[in-house]
Amino acid sequence: MKIKKIGMFEIEKDSSFSARVLVLSAPAAIVFMVLVALGFLAPMYAILSYIFIILFNMIFLSPISLELQNLKKYINRLAAGEDMENMNLSEQEAKDIADAVNSMHRFWVAKTDALEAEAISDAAVLDTLPDPILMIDRAANILGANLSARRLLGDNLTEKNIVSVFDANNLILAVQKVLKKESASENLMFYLPPNKQKIYAHIKPLPWFSKGRAVAVISLYDLSKAVKIEKLQSDFVANASHELRTPLSIISGFIETLQTTAKDDADARERFLSVMASQASFMSDLIENLLSLSKIELLQDELPTEKTDISKIAVAVVDALRLKAEGRDMGIVLNIANKLPKITADSAQMKQLLQNLTDNAIKYGLTGSDVVISIKEVLSIPSSKSFHVAQGKAIAISVNNKGPKIEATDLSRLTERFYRMQAHKNIGIKGTGLGLAIAKQIIMRHRGNLTVSSSNKNGTTFTVYLPLKIK
């Protein structure tokens, strides 16, 4: 900044200081000129007096000019958002103006803080909404997007035009219609790449009294979830009705026999009723398994967040199944490595997983042998061709039982729904064929893996790998 020094004061060159001094001295100059012209005053005295008046005006005006300039700078810096201490002024009027400016400044700072807090809390409320919401301006530029919208469409949405965010022409046309006020609101369906998610969109202008640049809101609803639920429901009904047909026909066959030929045969009644009871319990197992499979599939896209102690769960599962093992003259040996870290996992699902594997080992293991469960930390998870597996350290849980080797053709199909080995069906071991399908879904949700090895010498070992942290 250019400064002209006048004594102890610093006054900016571009100020109107000199003009103001000259204007103030002008009446005196006119009076002196008239006096000189009329001969009342010698020109020499007139010039000296005029110079004296100019000097007087300069001395009188310069502090005021200086304070005005300081005030101007102070206000400019306040306006630029700088944090300012109170300024030191000597003139009373300047002090009064500074006080007024300060109180105005304080008022606006408080008001801005309140508005900011309101905006933050509005944004937080929008972020809690489960469906994506976008606010757009008159030119269809995105002004704001809630958390759900950012999850669906990616970060850095603000200031992007919707044309660059969506490639669905029907959506873009509908937005333009609303912005041009050709339509009061629009509803439509479109597909979002890359997975062709089916999305329902509702576009509505904001009411006229709403402030700010936002003029319309696009709310989206992810229909793919609803479509998925619909498919799960129809799968459930199809599977349940198919699988329940056999036990139901067995039960109704026995009922008919009991009503007719075996009417008075007490022995037959006893036998038939026990078969019917076991079919009924099979039916309830089946429904329960199918329901839990649907529930797990529905959660498939949600990553678990719980910190879970696998060894605790293993101890509880083993305790609950020990009696069943004793029924087959078997023992359960549980080997847990020291200092096992907790993992990120859904504890209820972990319990179900360990239960299904241990239950199978007891059911299909050699009578009189031991089931051996070992849990330890490993450096990585074997990769899978068909689903995503997390990188890094993991916990490996292996469940071993003795018994004949499972052939490769069976081995590759064990996790299929309803798949049961013929050998086991032949000897009458009951099961729904869903336990391993459920186990696989749980493992996939946790970005882990499941391997099975089987030999006549070592029996069958199912090994579950679960990452310590899911990325």
Ligand SMILES: Nc1ncnc2c1ncn2[C@@H]1O[C@H](COP(=O)(O)OP(=O)(O)O)[C@@H](O)[C@H]1O
């Ligand atoms: N530990 C095991 N040893 C031998 N075969 C097994 C073992 N676990 C599972 N299987 C075979 O895999 C099939 C599917 O298991 P699962 O899905 O748990 O259904 P379920 O136990 O209800 O039959 C079983 O029917 C059985 O033939």
Ligand SMILES: [Mg+2]
């Ligand atoms: Mg099973």
